[in-house]
Amino acid sequence: ACEAFNETYRPQFHFTPARGWMNDPNGLVYVKEQDGTGWYHLFYQYNTLGEKSPGNIGWGHAKSQDLVHWDRLPQALFPGEKFYIFSGSAVQIEGTDTVCLLYTGMNDVTKIQNQNLAFSPDGGEKFLEFTKNPVIDLKKTEFRDPKIFSYKTEDGRSYYVMAVVLPDVFTVQFYKSTDFIAWELLSEFTMDTKAIWECPDLFEMSVGPNKKWVLTFSLQSKEVSKTVYYVGDFDGTKFTLDPSFSTQPVPIDHGSDFYAAVTYENEPQQRRIMIGWLGNWEYSTTSPTDPWRCSQSIPRMLELKNIDNQYKLYSTPIPELTKLRKTSWTFSGKPVISAGSPTVVSFPKDIDTRHCEIELELQIPISSRPPDKVGIQVLRNEAGEENTLIYYDIKTKNVVVDRSKSGNVKFSDRFLSVVSEQNVPLREIIKFHIFVDASSVEVFVNDGEAVLSSILFPNQKSTTMSVICDGQAATFTIVKKFVVHPLTSI
Ligand code: FRU
Numbered sequence: 001a002c003e004a005f006n007e008t009y010r011p012q013f014h015f016t017p018a019r020g021w022m023n024d025p026n027g028l029v030y031v032k033e034q035d036g037t038g039w040y041h042l043f044y045q046y047n048t049l050g051e052k053s054p055g056n057i058g059w060g061h062a063k064s065q066d067l068v069h070w071d072r073l074p075q076a077l078f079p080g081e082k083f084y085i086f087s088g089s090a091v092q093i094e095g096t097d098t099v100c101l102l103y104t105g106m107n108d109v110t111k112i113q114n115q116n117l118a119f120s121p122d123g124g125e126k127f128l129e130f131t132k133n134p135v136i137d138l139k140k141t142e143f144r145d146p147k148i149f150s151y152k153t154e155d156g157r158s159y160y161v162m163a164v165v166l167p168d169v170f171t172v173q174f175y176k177s178t179d180f181i182a183w184e185l186l187s188e189f190t191m192d193t194k195a196i197w198e199c200p201d202l203f204e205m206s207v208g209p210n211k212k213w214v215l216t217f218s219l220q221s222k223e224v225s226k227t228v229y230y231v232g233d234f235d236g237t238k239f240t241l242d243p244s245f246s247t248q249p250v251p252i253d254h255g256s257d258f259y260a261a262v263t264y265e266n267e268p269q270q271r272r273i274m275i276g277w278l279g280n281w282e283y284s285t286t287s288p289t290d291p292w293r294c295s296q297s298i299p300r301m302l303e304l305k306n307i308d309n310q311y312k313l314y315s316t317p318i319p320e321l322t323k324l325r326k327t328s329w330t331f332s333g334k335p336v337i338s339a340g341s342p343t344v345v346s347f348p349k350d351i352d353t354r355h356c357e358i359e360l361e362l363q364i365p366i367s368s369r370p371p372d373k374v375g376i377q378v379l380r381n382e383a384g385e386e387n388t389l390i391y392y393d394i395k396t397k398n399v400v401v402d403r404s405k406s407g408n409v410k411f412s413d414r415f416l417s418v419v420s421e422q423n424v425p426l427r428e429i430i431k432f433h434i435f436v437d438a439s440s441v442e443v444f445v446n447d448g449e450a451v452l453s454s455i456l457f458p459n460q461k462s463t464t465m466s467v468i469c470d471g472q473a474a475t476f477t478i479v480k481k482f483v484v485h486p487l488t489s490i
Helices: 319-324
Strands: 020-032 038-047 058-064 071-077 083-092 099-107 113-120 136-140 144-152 158-166 171-177 184-190 196-207 210-220 225-234 239-241 259-263 273-278 300-307 310-317 336-338 343-346 355-363 373-380 388-393 398-402 418-421 429-437 440-445 450-455 464-470 476-486
Touching: 020 058, 020 099, 020 259, 020 273, 038 071, 038 083, 038 273, 058 083, 071 099, 099 144, 136 158, 144 196, 158 196, 171 196, 184 239, 196 225, 196 259, 196 300, 210 259, 210 300, 225 259, 225 310, 273 450, 310 429, 310 440, 336 464, 355 373, 355 464, 373 429, 388 429, 388 440, 398 440, 398 450, 418 450, 464 476
Parallel strands: 020 083, 083 144
Antiparallel strands: 020 038, 038 058, 058 071, 083 099, 099 113, 113 136, 144 158, 158 171, 171 184, 196 210, 210 225, 225 239, 259 273, 273 300, 300 310, 336 476, 343 464, 355 429, 355 476, 373 388, 373 464, 388 398, 398 418, 429 440, 440 450
16 A cells, blocks of 8 residues: 555545655556466656656556555666656557556657657556557657557457547547557547547546447646537547537536546446546646645546436446545434524544544525525634535526636636536535545536536645535525545545
8 A cells, every 4th residue: 555644635545646746547458467366557647856847757656456545666767868648548469468668758848749659568567668669659749648448349359449649739549559569540530629628538428328439638728628429429539429429529527637537447346437637737736735746636536427418427426435534424404404503513632533534414495485505614623714615506596616716826826716517406415525624625526517616725624514505584404414434644
């Protein structure tokens, strides 16, 4: 397991490097070794030289047997003097212990980005560079983040497909290969999004008895920093947008800090599991943590549903995370919470509310007069002036995470205070499932219908939470369930 650290903002159940800077998750692959053992590998964009700067990037490495407890491993890929190893992916060659890594090489002199191959002959212990790199070179300065997977044709053949982006022209290209070296361009998919594309991924998902393909990537501009998706079809050559799906891509997570997310290849239970970087290029490079910067998200399971002829991705925390629960605390106060009289809960000493999982279900009297807002303040100090507010706005149907009073908000003027997910249907019971880990909150609402992940930096001791209900006189909400599970360190 991980060596434990206990700096103020250090997450305890999220993966962080011991020291240094980390951004995108890379090479998410489950490797089943010939002796039968299986490991989830996590590589990541890593700068050992310092927590201050994202330059000098290579691939850090960790592995896990359960996606919960991680072993920090020696760095896998090292940058050169003026040559950085940007994001990419990994696959295991079936029936062997060989793992192939495809990454973007970024030449800091010419600024050219091209695609390169490295491999591990022993299931991810040692890593070797292919000697005839690059494997794809368009001599472009914006061309990166290859994600590869094995594509099976209907007649039982297979080949590797690479999705890779031309960020500034809002395009993903698809290439084909059988040897990781010779790549043939299959097609391109372009949409005018007015924000650059990074870190693509493409995978098939079941929707009831049917199959659809999901294309994800990360969208970035001064205004937006989100992992987004399209739903459509992929015939082995070309991705076609489903006619019912919006021409603007839809965020998978509406928080401010779920970026560059990609999914596992070869997941043994056939699940689609996604991990994202809990960060944002607008301010994470100056976030107030030392001697490391940034964490990866908790792994989420994706499911694709079709409701009223609309495709929608749902994200839920993987069930393995329940292993981290120890003693749980259950609310035993007065269940009716009246408008304007929030219920402040003080916790016993053994309930660590800085590293915990919260299950909160609130009943809203929708047929009579409902309140305006219901939710909870977490990471809240004794007096309550410091808190992170998470609520559902019944009038606007928005789920909101408000970190304006969350602690140190001044370290960057780009650290926006409020994020929201819109059009979350009003239901009689609203379920909040929240993971709090020192410097982040990951909020799942109504079993993954809405998701928001944000980072924050509390200054005060978090000793309390407050269940809130705002609205006109005599409106109220009822606490159906309120359980807090402190989580152990990984
Ligand atoms: C996304 C990204 C990628 C790039 C990497 C560099 O956060 O900008 O496009 O490969 O980070 O670290």
